Amino acid sequence: MRVQPTRRIATSALCAALVLGAAGTALANAPDSEGGVARTVSRAPVPKADALLRQSEALGDLGTVLAPATNLLNAVLKADNGQLSKEEAKKLGDATKGAIAQAKDAAPAQPPATPPSASATSPVQLPADLRDDQLDALGKAVDVLLGAATSGKADQVGPAADKVVTALVNVSAATLLGSGMRAENLPGLPAS
Template sequence: MRSLVSSRAAAAAVCAALVLGTAGTAVATTAHETPAGVGADVARAPIADAEALKQQTQTLTSLSGAITPVTELLTAVLEADNGQIAAADVQKHQAAIKKALDAVKNTAQANPAKPADPAGNAGNANPVNAVGADHKAPAAADVTAQAVASVQKATDALLKATTTKDATAVATQSKAVVTSLVNLTTTVVMNGSLPAPNLPGLPELPKLPGAEAPAPAPELPGVPSTPKLP
């Protein structure tokens, strides 16, 4: 059963990706709160790149929504005796996964690669770049659709394996599901609809063929030094 234990550890690692969706939701919620003492005119001021940021939030939400039902399936299978789950649970997992994966695919098609402008120059966009992004967007959406189909295929194979009473087959298919989920996560991050990561030490993020290069994440402003008293 060592292979099952390894698969369970891999599934637990993928669960960490849920933090991505949770963080996006928290940011969206905080953005709507009006600080105390701020006037009505200031509170109604438009947020730079608000539309692009909303699309990025939708992308993160759909991704986290897809990760959850897949990892729930993995957890149920890996904790079951010989990886066997009830027929009713099989149907429940199938329905939840299909609904979540459809949301990812639909979001990728509705929100083509269009990274936010970190400098807040939404009104000064280069029309040549805009045309290029629209032209290239379908290629990135196609790759996302392929990644979605891969997760669907892998989870279907895992659910089928749960009926064979073959623990080795369950472990093999569980690994395939984890890999397909990592592929999907990577595809969504690389398709150009999200900003590039900026944590020091991370390698430069490649991009999918035909995807707009992700905009670099804005740097946080430094804290000004306190002037000395005369």
């Protein structure tokens, strides 16, 4: 009986895999000169870790405000004639106002002396309370939207929703500028 070449190749490949697999594992677990397991560990700190952590936390805080506010906006805009029941409006409004209060109570990030920009030749001083002012404006815009969404007048909902969207954008911008984020670098954006 003649042995097919496919079987020879498959048998050789299986044997090679078993031998190399065992050898690879043994080499990976070889002890280093100190008697332990060989590891490659960098003990150098991450450059600018504090600033990056502050920026990351600011973005996380921003999410706590955006989610309930957009839930309120979505509910109003999807409702018939933009009208919500008093109970639903209260529930969504309380969630949004609670998030705004939580964001204001959170420890503010240390704002840089000047906002990050592409050109360091024109420094602009940021107001220290820029973020809190924008959170207050968002709270007022939410109140106007809640009033419009329970008034029975559909024509008031559009302008009120527009004010909430504008306030959300302003809160986002104030948070980003106040936490030392780098200047935008998206292609196509106008130069600042």
